[in-house]
Amino acid sequence: MMESLPIDTSHPAVREYIALIRLQVLTPLSLLINIATVIVCSVVLTPGLGKISELYPATIAPNPSLIAIFVTLIYIGQIGYCVLLVLARKQETKTALVQGVGLPLVIANGLMAAWAISWVLQAFLVSTIMLGMLLVLLVYCNLVLLVYHRPNRSRPFDLLFIHAPVRAFMIWPLMVMFPYSLFITLGYTFSPGEPQHYARHQWAGFAVMLGVNVLGLLVVVLRRDIIWCVSASWMCASIWSRSPKPMPVWLTCMLFTIAHPLALVASALFMRLRGHRYGAIMLPPDELEDNEARAAQAHADGPREIDAEALWG
Template sequence: MSSNSEIPIDFSNPAVRDYMSLVRLQVLTPLSLLINIATALVCSFVLHPSLGDVTRSHPASISPWAPAIAAYIFAVYLGQVGYCILLVFARKPETKSTIIKGVGLALVIANWVMAGWAIAWVFEAFLTSTVLLGILTLLLIYSNVVLIVYHVPTWHRPLDLAFIHAPVRLFLILPLSVLFPYSLFITLGHGWDPAHPDQSDRNQWEGFAYLLVINIFGVLIIALRQDWVWFLGATWVCVSIWLNGRDPMPIYIIAIIFTVLHPITLIVTIFAKHFASRRQEGRIRLLSDEESAHQGQTLGGHEVQGDWS
């Protein structure tokens, strides 16, 4: 027998394809995350101007406070580290299916795109930055829709919730809520000179409209799904906007309003769902008691008839 004989592998077998996909993700996902983190660190602490410097020197109607956004990105990185660990130690078939078919290569590509955006932002290539953020947003929208529709999050698999659904959703909220519109406004020339704060009210209503629409959308998601991840991410973004202190007054007010409205929506919908379920249980119990009483009366009637016959 030849020592160079090939091992037969049936790549048409779905199980084999899934295994190879998982192995590929186990290699590419940590690598892409490492490149994303390294690029962010270099662009923040080595290059000049840094990510924060460019943000501070180009205010617009929606301008986040750089330290708050940095903390948000750090939280996304932590979630992805947990995801990478889950990639290696996942044993449940449902978890593996969620990783392979729900997230897949979208997160890998998103990390690469995020790294490219950091470089474009530091070099003030705002058109490239906007295009990359648009691609990033579309990638993450696709991944989140697939996760929600085909891999429904459940508390029966808490690790899936914490390290698959939560990081991917948090990752989406950042460009969708603030980074993409901010970069777009700068690209369109709708920013203002930080040396002239009296110009801050220019083009303020487009920022107000975007912030209003995206946060109403967020409130609907929180209300319909009791989505604590969206509540956390959207509230964090709103806080980062009003902490900046340089945004126009309408932007400042709407950011504060939704900072309060997001948690209120979550709390109210959770209690409403709880009371609705309790009421439904009470109705079912009442109907069950009535049916039992009716059956008892019926049986009692038969027994009386039997005694008189």
């Protein structure tokens, strides 16, 4: 079918255009399926998504209300992403949409819808598998974006509607839902009628929370990642705001809720002071590459001939 078209479908620009058109159709459709499934599983079915955590309390069980707000913000960001798919004009933005995110986000939305169904059906092994696959896909997307399509000040909508929702989408299973689903699968829970047993498996919960938060803190310090900072602090707040919580887990999440923004500010101040100390402020990568390209072009052109009449009048 494609070979019969009167265009060269093997040309990279044509293939990228076709891929963009495909994403303009599939991404909103997958997002709609995701949102509709989550709404049905939350409102129509009983018990809903938020009620499952009440039936299976654990040391790292989150606050359903805060998680719902966070997921809603992810959906809003993805709606902006879908709008950007249609309105994008800059080639760098189109490349980030097609090659940086592309079909993995479509698949991720489908996996989240499948997770919602398995969660309300209390098929926790399936739920854990779905969340694990979702996490792998989103880690891949974020690595590609950070390595090949870094955010740039000249393209703020890329940061707002590409990097932000994809990064926040990844942090949701990484910090909360995948560990929590795994805990339920392994039986690391206590009976909702016996809250006095809330400290069961507290050290396992402490180890998980410490591990994911140390990872997040390193990312915040090294990359000065505002999105990760805000998302990680929100996830920590969703953990410690749900009671009862054993002290090791509660204290860890509380401290990292404060530590993430403090680390971001400290890292930014350090880089600014370091730039002033050496007498220069480091340019963003894109601006640095532009300057190097102009310098290389000037060197390649060689010395220019001076027009004496224009110089002396």
